[in-house]
Each structure stands twice: as structure tokens, then as C-alpha cells.
Amino acid sequence: MESSDVELDLQRSVQAVLRELSAQAPALRSNRGMWRWSLHKKVERDPGKSPVLVHILLRELEKAEREDTRRVIIPLLHTLMYVLTKATGISQELYRRTYALCMRLLTLPAPYCTVALDCAIRLKTETAAPGTLYQRLVIAEQNLRSELYPYQERVFLFVDPELVPPSVCSALLLEIQAAQTQQTPEACMRHVVSHTLQAALGGACRAEVLQRKLQASPRRALERHFHEVVAAVEQTASEPSATREGHLERLEEIYCSLLGPTAAARGRCGGDPVPERPPSIPLPSPHITFQLWTDEEQLWKELVLFLRPRSQRRLSADMEALDLQGLLPDRSLARMSVLSTDSGIERDLPPGADELPAPSSPETERAGLQRKGGVKKRMWPPDISHWDGPPGLHRRTGRPSGDGELLPGVARLHTARVLVLGDDRMLGRLARAYHSLRKRETQTFCLSPRLSLQLYYIPVLTPEKRASSRHLELGELAAFLGRADPWYESTVNTLCPAIQKLAEMPPSLDTSQTVDPFILDVITYYVRMGTQPIYFQLYTVKIFFGDLSQDPVEDVFLTELKVKIQDSKLPKDAFSPRRRGAAEAPGAELSLCYRKALLSHRTREVTISLRATGLVLKALPASDTNDHTCLSVNVMEVIKSSNLAGRSFSTVTNTFRAANVQIQSQDQRLLTLWLDKDHRRTFRDVVRIEVVPCPEPCSGVQKSKALWLSSHHQKEVEGTKAKPKPLLMPINTFSGIVQ
Structure with missing residues (x-):
């Protein structure tokens, strides 16, 4: 052509x-x-x-x-x-x-x-x-060991077997396994060396000869060439005044030593460049672990196992106790009592007393056995709210700031890309796991210093639900992401029917024919290029039951809370018969106390009583992606009317916005709750619920500090009330919200 x-x-x-x-x-x-x-x-x-x-x-x-x-x-x-x-x-x-x-x-x-x-x-x-982008991507995704670029990434694909058909799970698993069987460490190292030399030397590189030479090289020689290429690239990338000419000279030496003086002389080292069509160098798909989500603690366990291999970089003295092999409790780390040997006079302190030793020094290794010169102020545990970016509205976007250092000497070398498949019910489960993970982190604090956590979502619905209104109901968050980011709509939301078609296709019996893995390729593109998250506010619901012996329960939800009136009533002390012929109104008398969501952020409490057959609290706006953070409360109110035929009742849906809501049954009717449209998260025999924005979890040390500050500065802050930071769950897209 x-x-x-x-x-x-x-x-x-x-x-x-x-x-x-x-x-x-x-x-x-x-x-x-x-x-x-x-x-x-x-x-x-x-x-x-x-x-x-x-x-x-x-x-x-x-x-x-x-x-x-x-x-x-x-x-x-x-x-x-x-x-x-x-x-x-x-x-x-x-x-x-x-x-x-x-x-x-x-x-x-x-x-x-x-x-x-x-x-x-x-x-x-x-x-x-x-070649730097290709090299770093392969090293991180395939977990190739390199001292100069020690970063590692892994994609965790979570599928709920109760929400996704087994045929879809089998098709995805087979496609992932087929791709990863060809991605051995030796093959990935050959790809890195070949791609880097071709990208730098251009047409002067004899690509086919180079690939044959790498294919015939033993493992030890291949590793040596791989580390030489990585060192040359990283040295150039780290030098502020590095020149392209110096980078080419380093790679030319590696190229000549790899091919030998005779073969290399025909190319860049001696003769004219030999024009040839460059062979294709594949970009291996990332290392994906397929997980059937059957255990509530499975996300936490998988992340801990991902961090278990010790990094080649030495940790600081403060982090030596955070060895994931033992997972020590936070109580032993919250404060370290030491014997003070200083006089309290600043000039009597030895020089450099406040400086930490180098991470690889002998002083660091013996830090756990030495006495300190005095009690040092320790910020423990640090604020980990930047796990999911800056605070703000749940529809704010931005790039997560999780690639820097959280503590001195400890860099985040690991990136966990958690990808969930399913519908809004799966996202509700992810929200619970994310909230539990953040609460656990305030106690153990062993993941956030080393891990950058990224969340991704691909909607998958069963065929019978895609053709009904239930499809729209269970795919509200996917529709919201599609409206916010057109490239997400065009690239990710289209996977829903494609995955179904792949699962329904019979397996190919011709093993010699190579098939392009479409689903895996799109998943790979999404997790690589989807770097801009959209933040969603989680909401906490406190549930009180009619049985006073049953303790209240707290849970979180992301998209929806639905309330219906049960047929049964609470037991009464006395029976009061109704007048014969009187029609009983449907629903129940409810008392609603809520704070109106105003653009001015002024507090306005409203209390109303009405008769209703049910309520739906939605945390996502119906159409406007720029809507401010609030709950949309839809009440199915019962309207009574009288005419010549007698009394009649009709229902009308009233909608209002609220920052928080309290709902209580007034006529001994019991309520039933569903969280995030999931029948497994159903609560029956409820008399009262309280819904508020979920606050950022904090440890006991932070709570004690907050109480101490509030008691000692009560006069100064009188009339003002500090609001807790909201817990925001990020879901990565390609651009965030496009205005």
C-alpha cells in the first residue's frame, strides 16, 4: 500500500x-x-x-x-x-x-x-x-525487578458471581489467561530492549537481527542487557541537563556489544543504515488478577498480599515497624515512650539531633534498639485523606496526588488498580469495602504509605435486564459517568453488550488462529489512560429497629436508599377497633426532619409530617452533572380526597433536596430498607433512620486531639462548628467532568 x-x-x-x-x-x-x-x-x-x-x-x-x-x-x-x-x-x-x-x-x-x-x-x-514511556510501563505492569525504576502496578479485576453470569466470568478469565501465558519475564525484557533501541536508533537499528539475537540470548545475558538499557534510559531521564546525543551514544554501545562488531558494523556502528520494515513489538497487557468477590475482606487481603514482597528500597526508621509480614497493630505504633537524656536547653543538644539518618545507614538499622535523645513529636497517624485527591464536592475532578512520598524515606512504589465489573449493586459493595478499608487504615496504617489506590468501573448487565427498565435503574452511575465524560461513554460503556456477545460465542477449536482480545484490549486502554477521577460522596445511614433489644446498625451507600412500608405493625397494648366501613389509608404516617440543600450553604432545618407509601433517596443527579452535592428525596405521598362515592386516596411524588434526612414512623408501621438496589442489603422491621454524609474516618489519636482542642478553645470557637471532612470515593475516567 x-x-x-x-x-x-x-x-x-x-x-x-x-x-x-x-x-x-x-x-x-x-x-x-x-x-x-x-x-x-x-x-x-x-x-x-x-x-x-x-x-x-x-x-x-x-x-x-x-x-x-x-x-x-x-x-x-x-x-x-x-x-x-x-x-x-x-x-x-x-x-x-x-x-x-x-x-x-x-x-x-x-x-x-x-x-x-x-x-x-x-x-x-x-x-x-x-522509549521511556514504553519501558516504564512494561517494568511497572509486569513487575520486572529494577533498582533504578522500582515501581510496580497490578490490576485487580473483581467480579461478583451473584451479579455477573458465569459465562461472562469464564470468557473474561480465558481471555486474560490466554494473554498472560505469552507474557513471560524473558519475553517482556526482550520487548523492552528491542523497543528502546529501535526508538533511539531509528532506521540504523537492524530490528530483525536484534530480535533474533535477543531470542537466542540466555537468561543471564538477557538480564544484563535489560539492566544496561534501563540504566541508560533512567540516567538520561533523571539528569536535568541530559542531551539526546549522549543518550544515543550510550545505547549505541549497548547495541554494538549485543550484536557484535561484525553484525553491528553493517548498521549504525560502521556502514550505512539498512532499510527494512520494523517488526511489530507488542505492548504486553498489564498483570491482571481475576477475583470472584465472595469475601467481604477480600479487597483488603489482596492489597496486603500485593505489598508483601519487600521493596528493594530501604525503608525509614519510622516505617520499619510497619512490616507487612507481621501486620503489627497500631496501638504499639501510636506513641513511642523514650527516656529523656537532654537538659532541655537547645544549645546542649548534639549537632544534627533532629535529623534523621540516611535510609541505608547503620544508624537506621539499629534505630529500634537505640534510645533517643528525647521525646520527639510524632504525627501519628498522618492524614491519609489524599488517597483519593483533594477534598471538595463529590463531582469534583482532578488527578490523584498519590505518587509522592507520604513519610520521609518511604515512597509509594506500588499502584493497585481495582477494576469492578457489574452494576450499581457492585459499586455499592465497592463503597462498603472502600469505607472499611479507610477505617482499617486509621488503625493499622500499613497500606497508604506504600500504595496508590486507583478505582475503575465497567458496567456489565445481564441480557434480560438490558432490554427492560431495570437496566436503566441498575446503570445510573454508568449513565452519569457517560454524561460527564463523552470518551468514557464511547469507550467503556460500549463494553456492556460486547462482553455479552463474547460470552455467548462458542469457543474456537482452531488453536493455530490468533484472535485479537477485544475486551482485554479495551480494559487495558481504560486502566492505562483513565487517570482523571470523579469523586462521589458516600452517605452513612443509622438504622433503628422496632425490637428495642436489637442494637442500631450503621451502613454506607453510594447511589440509592429505598424505603417501603411493611404490612405488619408493632404490637399494641390495647386494641382499638375501627368504625365499620371506614377505609384505611394506604402507607404510614412519617415524620421527616431534614436540612435543606441550599446553594448558599446556609443551614435551614425543616420538619414535616405526611402519609406516604415509600421514599427513595438518591445520591446521584438525574441529568445535571454540575449539580452540587446533596440527596434527592422522592416521597410517594398519599393524598386523601372526599366525594359523593366516599373517600378515595391517590399518590403523588414530591421531590426535594436535602443535605441530611431523619425519617421516623409515627403510627407503629414498620419500614423496610434497601441499600444500593441490592436485595442482600435489606433491613426489615425498621422504625427510624438517619442519613448523613459519611465523614472521613479518623483514629483514636485524632479523636482525642480533636476533643482536647474543642475543650481548650471552646471560647475562641464559640458560635462556630467544625465540619468533618466528607469521605469521597474516586472512580477514574479519561477526563473527569467535561464542562
């Missing part, structure tokens, strides 16, 4: 991707998600098309910038960066133009400037050391 035909074919594919962002035709809507996947597959099968595709995407981005067509900017940026990560042979001019474009996009509002800044940072590193 000629170059003009290649460019025309890729141009048509890019235009199809852009058209589907606002597609109204049924033909285009049915193929959503396939255009982007097929576009990347074209370049993956023929890597020589990568520079042409980069040029086309860059041209479309510049056109969108000129015409201010913002809806296509973020999809084009993600598509461009995904191509650049896997591509080789990209010219310096294309890198410079792309970087300059990203810098110009920083003048746009969020989330466009946020995504553009992330792309600009990665482009700057890739321009100085070509």
Missing part, C-alpha cells in the same frame, strides 16, 4: 472515531468503541504507520484548537499518547510540535489543561530519551 493510501485509510479511521463522539445514527452507535480499537490495531500490526498516524492526530488537534472544538481535544490527546507510547521512529519535529501544542492547551480550563499538562510532562521525558 502506497503512503498516500495509508494516510487516507488512517484519516478515515480517525474521522470515524471523532464522529462517534456525537453519533446519533443507530449504525454508528452500535459500533461505538470499535473504531478506536481498530485504529490502534492497524498501527500495532504495521508499526511503520505510526509516524503517519501521529501526524494525522496532531493535525486534527491543531484544527480543534483553532476552531475551539473542545469535545474532541481529550479523546485525540489520549489516542495520540497511546500511539506514541508504543511507536518507534517518531521524528524530533513531531515531538516538538506535540509538546508545543500541549503547552498551548494549558490556557484552557480544567479538565483540558489537566490532561494536557500530564501529556506535556510525559512528552518532555520521551523526547529526551525515546
